[in-house]
Amino acid sequence: MVRVENLTFGYGGGGFRLRVPEFHLDDGERVAVVGPSGSGKTTLLNLIAGILTPEAGRIDVAGTEVSGLSDAARRRFRASRIGFVFQDFALLDYLSARQNIFYPYRITPALTLDDAARDRAEALAAACGIGDKLDRHPTALSQGEQQRVAICRALVTQPKLILSDEATGNLDPDSKARILDLLFEQASEAGAAVLAVTHDHELLPRFERVLDFAQFREGG
Numbered sequence: 001m002v003r004v005e006n007l008t009f010g011y012g013g014g015g016f017r018l019r020v021p022e023f024h025l026d027d028g029e030r031v032a033v034v035g036p037s038g039s040g041k042t043t044l045l046n047l048i049a050g051i052l053t054p055e056a057g058r059i060d061v062a063g064t065e066v067s068g069l070s071d072a073a074r075r076r077f078r079a080s081r082i083g084f085v086f087q088d089f090a091l092l093d094y095l096s097a098r099q100n101i102f103y104p105y106r107i108t109p110a111l112t113l114d115d116a117a118r119d120r121a122e123a124l125a126a127a128c129g130i131g132d133k134l135d136r137h138p139t140a141l142s143q144g145e146q147q148r149v150a151i152c153r154a155l156v157t158q159p160k161l162i163l164s165d166e167a168t169g170n171l172d173p174d175s176k177a178r179i180l181d182l183l184f185e186q187a188s189e190a191g192a193a194v195l196a197v198t199h200d201h202e203l204l205p206r207f208e209r210v211l212d213f214a215q216f217r218e219g220g
Ligand SMILES: Nc1ncnc2c1ncn2[C@@H]1O[C@H](COP(=O)(O)OP(=O)(O)OP(=O)(O)O)[C@@H](O)[C@H]1O
Pocket: 011, 012, 015, 016, 035, 036, 037, 038, 039, 040, 041, 042, 043, 044
């Protein structure tokens, strides 16, 4: 599902550098990403999603070389094929929770907002415990509720790849377990692979493999 080869990346102005000689994620595989704060976990997710572009190397997602696509093509690819739960949720305040969940359909001509998608959104929201809050805007939701909206938005398109950056970070322990169950259940149904950054070490046994990120720090 994901293959990364000889990847190097640095933010402009020097400082942090990331080097990933090889990383792969098989179809349907669930891998947790751990590592110290600032070691580049979010950066790698952003590179795989095509939000950032590598200096060198190659990133393939579902057989497409994302690192070789134009900016517009990468955006379309991401919206139609990847579900991304961002660390800061990245919800749009001027839209309701429901409209945020449907956002991928708004920006991706290849996706059709049909009755099945609407039903999926309602079912996901209910399973996440926000079914009665879909008309609210993000500013009227708690951090944990905003996070659930972000999770619903990532899952509603039934992507084959789910990238999750601390998707359960703002939730209480019971909700964490429930949301991870939901994430995995949805992933199984859609045959999706999951790459999830987490600082919750008690969640690690739920994953098939753990990628310790410290190894990718350039010079480390
Ligand atoms: N836009 C940016 N410009 C310059 N440096 C950045 C930028 N974004 C992140 N960095 C730096 O890159 C490094 C890696 O950041 P990243 O967010 O990928 O780490 P992380 O492992 O996800 O951290 P955390 O666990 O705290 O979320 C950090 O040193 C960070 O300060």
